[in-house]
Each structure stands twice: as structure tokens, then as C-alpha cells.
Amino acid sequence: MKKKRFGLWTLILACLGAVIISGGTVFLIMGRQVQSLQATNESMGKINTIYNVLYNNYYKEVNRQKLVDGAITGMVNALGDPFTEYMDESESQSLNDSISGSFGGIGAQVQKSGNELKIIAPIADTPADKAGLKANDVIVKIDGKETKDLTLNKAVSTMRGKVGTKVKLTIKRGDTTFEKTLTRAKIPVTTVEGKLDKDDPKIGWITVASFSENTAKEFKQTIQSLRKKGATSFIVDVRNNPGGLMDQALAMSSMFVENGKPLLQVQERDGAPTVYKASNKLDDGFKVKEKTVVLINGGSASAAEIFAAALHQSANVTLVGTRSYGKGTVQNTLPFSDKTELKLTIAKWLTPDGTWIHHKGLRPDVEADYPKVAYLPTIDTKKTYSEGQNSKQIRNLKQMLAFLGYDVEDTSEFDAKTKAALEKYQTENHLAVTGTADKETVQNIEAKTAQKVAKEDNAYQKAKEQLEK
Template identity: 40%
Template sequence: MLFKGRTVAAFMALTMAGSVLITLTVTEKYFSLTAPAPAAGAVSASSAAGKGGLTPKELDKLNTVMELIENKYFTDINREQLVDGALSGMVEALGDPYSTYMEKNIAEQFSETVEGSFTGVGAEITMEDGNIVVVSAIKNSPAERAGLLAKDIVLSVNGQSMSGLPLKEAVAKLRGPKGSQAKLQIRRAGMAQPIQLVLVRDDIDVETVYGSLRPDGVGIIEIRQFSLNTAKRFADELGELEKKGMKALLIDVRNNPGGVLPVVEKIVEPLIPSGKTIVQVQYRGAPAERAVSKGKGKSYPIAVLINKGSASASEILAGALKESAGAVVVGETSYGKGTVQISYDNGLGGDLVKMTVAKWLTPDGNWVHEKGIKPDVPAAPPSLYTVARLAKAKTLQPDTIGDEVKSLQTMLQGLGFDPGRKDGYYSRETAEAVMAFQTSGGLEPTGIADVKTQQSLEQAARKWVRCPQNDSQLAKAIETLKARLGGGQ
């Protein structure tokens, strides 16, 4: 399945930079990947420091600046901090949001996540055009419960601006002990004003794979991230479903930000016939190398469910199964992250350099970077899945105008109480819908959305979202699979 050639003692991470959800960096101790020998100009983990480096003139320049700071700067300096800053600046000069230098303490935090346990907000972020942008929120995490969405821009955390921060510092601000609060100011497309979200940090569910079999024979496997144990967990779940007589398979990778290249290869290989391509990886100055399946493929139909938060390794899975196994892709256009990173720790004393070393292509040679994978069968999520949460900081009443009212109206509509409009103006019809909701929930029917009413409305919305029967994207994917079972393509 894996590439032929010499061994690269490293771990290839296919995940967004600055992950708060899963690691960006791991070291040689985690994985040994058989990879092609890079062509001239390409860099491998085993030869990262083999050629190049600073010239004597460049070293003299660095030493001169260091001596000037040590001897002339007007206050005491932290030498280690200066060196780390110089190293960080070197990597940041690449202008690549997926390449970063991490000091030992930050590297250790990321290593925790790939091994399967961490505390945080359960969201992954990246850098786009100088902004801290959300990639996805893990299911049932504090980020999802608070309503954080893919493509949200994080403006501040606990009152501290994120403007101009390096990605790793933004990640550090989102991390924190269990039970502590992260108060986020968010800019969201379609909202005139920033919105406020309060996330309570918690232990993140480290289980990555969930399987179930429907009475109609459709098996569903949800993959939340691609960490080190995910391939085994997937194989176990798939085997159980097949033993129970599964007739069709749906793989759900919505809001899955990615993970480890060899893991996703192991997952899809049994589903792809022998000799067909899983993925192509192209290093600098070298032709693309193919990872070829040795699997047998499956006779039952397969569908992959994706959304805007499906990134990187999730996109490899969708592309591989679509182009090499005849799977149908359902949902929304995916995130669009088509590069590969390797982390290096040799000679760094516990620090890590995570660097983009290649781009990956689908079996047919498509590069999805910044474009994403388009679904064969489009399916948008229900409005309650993406509505901005209410700040609950003030009472909303007739003639109020704003995004808070717009969210209120969207929630009412989604729960079956017609507000008459959803443009952010608190109309008479909206007041009547609020009154109907209040009556149904045993609240005083005033038609005014006070804080108690807003809290009750949000609780009802969250309960609605958690109900699988309301998942229209999932329903569309199941419908598509059942049509294929019936002979329709």
C-alpha cells in the first residue's frame, strides 16, 4: 500500500496548521513511513540537515546581532527566548501557515493529542490572510456546543486580540485547564457585527470512530479525526458491520480536520481494488509518487459524507474512494487543504519544526488545495446547525434590529414557530412566534425574548440538533445509498 523506497523516519501529518484538535507535529517515535526517495531538491526527514545550512558569513551576521542585543540592549534579556524567536522567524518567513517552529512545551501539548488525550476547546484553527480562521469543531466538543463554525474568524480570546499573532501563540491562547472559560469574539460571514461565544474548556472525547447499522442494512461509520489508533478502530467497526450483514457503507467525515497520512491509507485500502491508486504525493522537483492499493475492494455501494469542515486526510479519503472505488460523495464542498507536513526533532532538544514537504493529489491527479472536493450529491445542513448562538446579554423585543434577532428568528423557524421573516427585524409576527414558543415551554407568554426565553430557545435548538432524525445531510446520503442498492446510479 505505502510508497516504495527508502525509509523516512518521521510522521506525515495531514492536518491544518495550529490545530487545537489534533496534533500538527509528531516525532520519529510515532511512525516510520516508507516513502519514495525524493528527487534532487526534495528534503526528507532523514536528511533534513544533510546539506545547506548557514554560511560562515550568515553565521557571523547572526552572532553580531546576538552580541549587540546581549551587550547593548537596555534591559536584561532572555537568551533562550531570543534564539527561539530567531528560529520561529526563519520558519515564518516561508509564508506557509502549515509550517511552524514549536518550543518544547508547545510541542509536548501537540504530542498529547496525537496519542489520544487532551484538554481544550475541541476546535482546529489555521491562518488565512493574517486572520485566525476556524477549520472545524469536533463533535460534542465545547467548540461545537458553543456554536463555533468552519470559516469563523477569531478576533479575540478573553479580551486579548488575535490580530498579528503567530499561529502557535493563537493556539496557546485557546488552550487551558479543564473548566476554564475561553470567551471568543467571532466574525462570521453574513453577520454585520462580531458575535460573542463562551467556550468552557473540557476533556475532549478521544474516541475517533463510531459505527452503527440501520435496520435497512446501511452501515454508518463516523470518523472524527485520523489519529494513530483510527485505522484499527475503523477495521474493527467495519468487520462488525459486515458480520451483521451490512448492505451499504456510509463514511461520515464531516468536521474531520485530518490527521495522519498512513492512517487514512490503511483505512481506504481494503475498500479499493488492488492496483488502483489511493493518493499521490509530490515532493519538490520530483514527479508524483503513487500509493497503490493491495486491497480487494467491496461489492457493496459506498458513500462519503463531507462538509466545509472536512479537511486534508478527510479529503484524501473522499477523493480516493470517489475516484478509485466508485463511491458517491454527498454534502458540501470540503475545506481544501492539499499539502503534507513532516515534523523534525533531531538535534532540536525537544523542540519541533513542522514543515510542508509535499503536496498530495487525488488518484486522478487533482490538487484540491484551496478548492476542496465538490460533492456528487449536494446537501446543505439544516439552518439550526449553523445558526449563531445568542449572546443572551440583553432582552430582544419588538422593533429591535440586528444579528441577534436574526439568530432568534432562525431558531424559531427551525423549531417550527414561524417568525414571519428572518432578516433581523423583530416584527409583530416574530413576537407572536416567541409567544407561541414561550407557551409551549411553560414560560410566561409575553412575546418578548428575555434572557430566560433565549436560554430556553437555545436549549431546544441544541436538543433538536442532537437528534439524528433531523440530520438532513445524513438522510440525503442514506437516500443516495439506498437508491444505489435498488439499482439506481
């Protein structure tokens, strides 16, 4: 899963009745048969007539597929529902990758350092590892395309692709440059990470990035590992978690909730809600009885909200952070033979006590957040900022500099004081001292800001205080 820069905090048909979530969306497999799409009523007859008239009589030749896609997209957009959409092959594949918790790729963790795309480390037993790629290797080209001008996200997406296809990399190692052709393979994504608090090793900090096919299994293993290391309480962090598979969220929720207590309600257009309850069937008898706090924020959506609400309402777990996203509808996907998919809203989900949080979100018991600078948008690095200029981007840059301890005024003007602060920053961080904010300087400032933001995690500190009560 690609990692967002700090300023951007910014499925699948299974057995009948299964519930799933991905990318901030909950999916419920419909319990009723999808009827064959036939133009048997007046409305469909009208659509069919218009299609034929346009295709056969428009003054220029018309692409048949464009008409079909346009008709489908128009019907979907008429609903005014951002969670109902017609997805092309690429979007469908991306959705399926997010659900499976894996993707086709080479298996190398990379980072952008200045203009260089560097390998942090190859993942064991992946194409990158087998090809002998090493940490600090620089990927100069991908299929002949220079990487120096590619964003990190673009470079990563270029190296990903269908399992079994090939990608040619030009690698620089020290003074040597060579080429490697790798065959993409299925690369698993780890969605759960756990570690002991550096100041209090009895606290286990577990970050859940999304809810994919193996998340509940990873979560259980992480709990067991932290217990062996001495953890006697846990902070479960689902901030900026956009969702995932609902069966995983239910399994994880059940670990904290007494059997028989509600975890979730799902209500379709007609009929009473279906209530899902904690059980050994969901959690395999694995229970977490240690004191726990859950961290949420505006990026916590769908499955993350289901998990947080279940623990809060049915296990009396304290929520710390900021109000969650508020995604309370349920979708189903209908795949087609051309690898496109229709994703449509068919129900809403409710918290254990029957509350619908759509557009409202979950309110934390204890409000706390990162410093405000964490939510500044990233700076446009296609421009260089210099003395005499005035813009909102410059003000954001100055706020980051102020956060890092440099003396600047809170204005949008690039004045002499700003230039002096930049020169001091560049000197202290071994950058070319120009007094201007070029791409390298801006990226360095953003990285330093992100590092300091992570250290000043007020919500995490509040969560620790709750565990100590």
C-alpha cells in the same frame, strides 16, 4: 475529542518514509537528513549579529528566550504558509494528543446543562469510573474553581492534563456534596462510530471523526460488527473530519480498492511523485466489497480528502455532500528538547490521478447539504437580547426560531413579534417566561436547532438514494 457545537463546523517522527496527517495537515517524514543549524553563511551571520546587538545593547534588559522565539516565528511567518508554524509546548502536546488518539484526563463524558456541568457517563476503567462517579453527578468545582461560569470546552480542558497529575473535583449528587481527587490517566478516544439506519437496517452508517493511531482498526471492527447485524451497504461519513494519520487513511482506503491501484501520490520539491497503492500490506487482506457512498463537506480535510479521493478515483465510489476543504500540502515536524516543535511544509500530495486539490477541494458527484441554519454562528450568551434591540446576533436567533416553527420576521430587529415568539418558546420548553433571550434560552434554542438539523440531513438522505440505485 471534543465535540463542536453545531454552528462551528466550524506527526510525529516515525520511520523513514512514513506519511502522517493531523488536524487537517499531512506530514511526511523527510527522507533526507536535517542539517545541523549552524551560522555558517552570510544570512545566519547577520541574524547572529542582530541577536547579540539586541541582547547586549538594548536600553532595557532583554529576555533571551523571547528573542529566540521571535526570530524563529519571524522566519516562519515570512513564508506566508498557514500550515508551517513554530509550536510552543502546549501546542505540541495538543498535536501529539490528536495523533495518538488519547489524552490525559479523568475519563468522564460531560455536558453543560444550563449552569451545571453534568456527567453523562464515566468511561469504563478510567479514573472517573474507579472513583465511583455516576451519570447525572454535577461537577461544581474543578481544583476549587466554580464551573457555572465556564464554557464546556474550558471545563473539559481544565480537567485534562498530564498523565499522573491530580485534579480535585467537587461533586454534587442529589442533596449531597463531596470532593474527589483523581489522578489523570491516559484516556483513549474513539474515532469511529457505526450504526444501522433506523429506516433501512441493511444500511450501515459509519462516522469517522478523525484519523488517529487506532482508526483503521476501529473502522475494520465497525464494518465487521455492522455486517453481523445485517448491513449490506455502507455510508462512510467524513464530514467535518479535519484529518489525522495518513497511514490510517491509506489502510482504510486500501480496504475498498483493488490491490495495485493507486491511493495517493506525494511529491517533494525535487523528484518524481511517490505513488502509494492498495495492498494486503496496508489492509491486512481485509476488503470491503459492499456498495459504499462517502459523505464530504467543507470541513473534510487532508486525510479525509485522501480517503475520499482514493475511493472515488480508484474504486468508483460516489461522493455526496459539498466541496471539501482543499488541503494538499505535506508537513513534517521537527521536535526540540524544550518540547517545542517546528512544523514545516515540505511537499504536496496528489490524488490517484495526479490532481492537486489544494485550495480547490474535491467536488461531490451529488451536491447536498444541511439546512442553511446549520452554519449560523453561535450566539454570544454573555448578552441578553430584548425588545427594541437591533443586531446581527438577533437576526441569527430569529432564523433559528423560524427554523423551529415560530412566527418571526427575517430582520435584525427584536420587535413585539419576536418577544411573543420567545415567550411561546419558553412556555413550551419549560423555561422562565421573560420574553427576552438570556443565556439559558439561547443555549436551549441552539440545542433544539442542532437536533432538528441532524434530523434534516439532506446529504445523508441523498447518500441513501445512491445506495438504492
